[in-house]
Amino acid sequence: MHWMHTFPVPLLAGRGCFEQIGGHLRLGTWLLITTRGAVRRGWADRLQAQLSGGCGLMVCDEVTPNPELEHLDALTQRYRELPLSGLVAIGGGSVLDTAKTLSVTLPSTLPTPLSTCFRAGRPQHWPQPLPVVAVPTTSGTGAEVTPFATVWDRAAHKKHSVAGPQLYPTLAVLDPCLTVSLPAQETLYTGLDATSHALESIWNRNSTPITQAFAWHALVLIADAFPKALRNGADLDAREAVQQASVLAGLAIGQTRTAIAHSISYPLTSHYGVPHGLACSFTLPHLIRENMAFFGETHEPIARKILRLLESLLLGQEVRKFTQADLLTLQNEMLSPARSANYVGNIDIERIIRSSV
Numbered sequence: 001m002h003w004m005h006t007f008p009v010p011l012l013a014g015r016g017c018f019e020q021i022g023g024h025l026r027l028g029t030w031l032l033i034t035t036r037g038a039v040r041r042g043w044a045d046r047l048q049a050q051l052s053g054g055c056g057l058m059v060c061d062e063v064t065p066n067p068e069l070e071h072l073d074a075l076t077q078r079y080r081e082l083p084l085s086g087l088v089a090i091g092g093g094s095v096l097d098t099a100k101t102l103s104v105t106l107p108s109t110l111p112t113p114l115s116t117c118f119r120a121g122r123p124q125h126w127p128q129p130l131p132v133v134a135v136p137t138t139s140g141t142g143a144e145v146t147p148f149a150t151v152w153d154r155a156a157h158k159k160h161s162v163a164g165p166q167l168y169p170t171l172a173v174l175d176p177c178l179t180v181s182l183p184a185q186e187t188l189y190t191g192l193d194a195t196s197h198a199l200e201s202i203w204n205r206n207s208t209p210i211t212q213a214f215a216w217h218a219l220v221l222i223a224d225a226f227p228k229a230l231r232n233g234a235d236l237d238a239r240e241a242v243q244q245a246s247v248l249a250g251l252a253i254g255q256t257r258t259a260i261a262h263s264i265s266y267p268l269t270s271h272y273g274v275p276h277g278l279a280c281s282f283t284l285p286h287l288i289r290e291n292m293a294f295f296g297e298t299h300e301p302i303a304r305k306i307l308r309l310l311e312s313l314l315l316g317q318e319v320r321k322f323t324q325a326d327l328l329t330l331q332n333e334m335l336s337p338a339r340s341a342n343y344v345g346n347i348d349i350e351r352i353i354r355s356s357v
Contacts, residue, residue: 010170025086031057060075093138096134148162193277200260201214225241
């Protein structure tokens with residue numbers, strides 16, 4: 001087997017490293033992509049205080065969960081005439097995906113780049129991007145180290161990926177102190193997303209020795225630290241370990257992409273609004289049991305530990321407001337070729353759903 005591994009994103013990590021961002025921004029005007037909640041928490045003011053006289057900051061705080069295609073095209077039209085030096089994204093995966101998408105749509109000459117690509121079917125050929133400094137405040141998506149961003153078309157009930165090497169951020173800033181304020185439910189869903197990424201990169205046709213090493217170490221960290229972060233959100237040691245796991249899992253899926261659990265998840269989010277971390281994780285206990293022989297003696301103990309953790313969270317009950325019949329009406333949409341084809345096992349959507357809910 002031949003394989004390659006590419007990773008161009010510099011990482012700045014450690015407690016308090018948020019205060020060093022200003023030193024990494026070149027002169028000019030930067031657009032801060034964030035949420036109103038992040039602004040209320042003072043993160044925009046803290047960033048502004050770091051900037052020198054030759055460096056300005058504009059704020060876009062309109063990001064909502066699951067970035068929507070039409071909204072992103074509207075933001076592109078609003079900001080594309082500004083002489084921006086780059087973008088800073090402070091927030092969760094939706095914030096980071098928004099900034100990464102805008103980094104290639106703002107320089108694009110297409111009037112509505114996302115509608116043109118995903119609704120009119122034009123191939124993705126993105127220009128040289130604007131720089132993006134990615135500052136995650138959740139631990140789950142790994143978007144700060146991946147070459148793709150998720151865009152949702154709610155009108156068509158579809159999920160799309162803006163993808164390509166241009167989507168890599170130019171700097172990822174990993175300060176676990178920013179994750180301490182994350183509420184318990186968001187801690188759960190984002191941590192589940194990181195767990196899913198690690199597992200999905202393992203039972204993956206594109207896995208390599210490097211992605212396997214990233215993924216298994218991520219699972220070791222999750223097994224120990226994730227329950228602690230759920231019990232006590234102020235446990236900074238646990239928060240830091242889960243953040244590291246999220247980055248490692250992101251490094252893994254950045255090469256392998258995700259697989260069947262994510263393929264199943266997308267219509268649940270687009271049709272029923274199931275949070276992504278839950279939608280891509282409620283099938284994991286079944287999939288772990290299905291693939292236990294695949295893990296081998298070396299990794300079976302940690303796989304079983306993750307299985308016990310997931311079973312204790314009763315994820316199937318979380319989605320039981322939708323019946324098996326509800327979920328199975330979407331099974332044709334659950335076979336996304338770009339994701340399900342990565343899975344090394346046999347795919348039986350009905351069996352997976354009936355065993356998971």
